[in-house]
Amino acid sequence: MSHTVSLIRGDGIGPEIVDATVRVLEELQAGLEWEEVRAGSGAFEDLGTPLPEETLLSIGRNKVALKGPLETPVGTGFRSINVAIRKHFDMYANVRPAKILPGVSTRYNDVDIDMVTVRENTEGAYAGIEHTIPPNRAAAETIILCTRWACERIVRYAFDYARQAGRDKVTLVHKANILKETNGLFLEVGQSIAREYDDVEFEDLIVDNMCMQMVLRPERFDVIVTMNLFGDILSDIAAGLIGGLGLTPGANIGKDASMFEAVHGTAPDIAGQGIANPTALMRAAAMMLEHLDMPEKGKRLERALNTVLEEGAALTGDLGGSATTEEFTDAVVASLG
Numbered sequence: 001m002s003h004t005v006s007l008i009r010g011d012g013i014g015p016e017i018v019d020a021t022v023r024v025l026e027e028l029q030a031g032l033e034w035e036e037v038r039a040g041s042g043a044f045e046d047l048g049t050p051l052p053e054e055t056l057l058s059i060g061r062n063k064v065a066l067k068g069p070l071e072t073p074v075g076t077g078f079r080s081i082n083v084a085i086r087k088h089f090d091m092y093a094n095v096r097p098a099k100i101l102p103g104v105s106t107r108y109n110d111v112d113i114d115m116v117t118v119r120e121n122t123e124g125a126y127a128g129i130e131h132t133i134p135p136n137r138a139a140a141e142t143i144i145l146c147t148r149w150a151c152e153r154i155v156r157y158a159f160d161y162a163r164q165a166g167r168d169k170v171t172l173v174h175k176a177n178i179l180k181e182t183n184g185l186f187l188e189v190g191q192s193i194a195r196e197y198d199d200v201e202f203e204d205l206i207v208d209n210m211c212m213q214m215v216l217r218p219e220r221f222d223v224i225v226t227m228n229l230f231g232d233i234l235s236d237i238a239a240g241l242i243g244g245l246g247l248t249p250g251a252n253i254g255k256d257a258s259m260f261e262a263v264h265g266t267a268p269d270i271a272g273q274g275i276a277n278p279t280a281l282m283r284a285a286a287m288m289l290e291h292l293d294m295p296e297k298g299k300r301l302e303r304a305l306n307t308v309l310e311e312g313a314a315l316t317g318d319l320g321g322s323a324t325t326e327e328f329t330d331a332v333v334a335s336l337g
Helices: 014-027 041-047 053-062 081-088 148-164 182-194 207-216 228-242 279-291 295-311 325-336
Strands: 003-008 032-037 064-067 093-099 114-120 130-133 139-142 169-174 201-206 223-226 249-253 258-262
Touching: 003 014, 003 053, 014 032, 014 279, 014 295, 014 325, 032 053, 053 064, 053 081, 064 081, 064 279, 081 258, 093 148, 093 228, 114 148, 114 228, 148 169, 148 182, 148 223, 169 182, 169 207, 169 228, 182 201, 201 207, 207 228, 223 228, 249 279, 258 279, 279 295, 295 325
Parallel strands: 003 032, 003 064, 064 258, 114 223, 169 201, 169 223
Antiparallel strands: 093 114, 093 249, 130 139, 249 258
């Protein structure tokens, strides 16, 4: 059975790592057909909008997208297109696994790190409810949106994910000691739903303590569920533990559409040089294959990536090697065989 996937090449190194990932997926003979659409700064420059209607129609039609990194202006300009796509399609669960990979040197190589951050993806501080106060932007205000309904579905998603993946524990992260209404609601909902899953261990931690514990004892964490802003930060800490964002995939899951992506940025300093590391997007593609009911092909891709990383002969510069993106991809293709 073939699947049509909306393909967003993105900005900066996006086209390079997308090309590499598409090549590997075609080698896997996954039966994927591509519908290429635009988004991000490049689309804004060429088309006058960072998120064309054609792109939204494509994702809505195909129900699944593979996306390279998109540039978001800092401080001014248009808002994050990543956030806009997630909100438009109600992709409420952001799933980011972080696991020590073979051959990758980190300070934690002797620690069994294998955690998954499940982040509420549509509300919280990223809901986009903010304004400035005149004159001359004398002040600015952001409203943190937290509904019981959204809290319930993300916490339940985390527990169901833990069960299905054979994981033993869910850690809910909050700041309910200070943000008593919004984070207090999130904690209350989490504690209530946890009682329905007596086969899964449950704990809650205040976010600042969580940051410290992730650095000191990362092996104690399994599935982490939290609100939007905290999830963005904690998942980057988790990426740092395993060797960086260049290794970390992400999935945005909704009822009607899902999007798979590299969670790192556009790396404009190396764009066009052919030296970008495509591992994160390839691992996201493996998650996409599982989502499309092709788990064995996803596992084949993960095994091939692990082989290349462990052998160490074709690593890109960020991993301590000197291979080009093409040479790394050649090695992954060879390992698939």
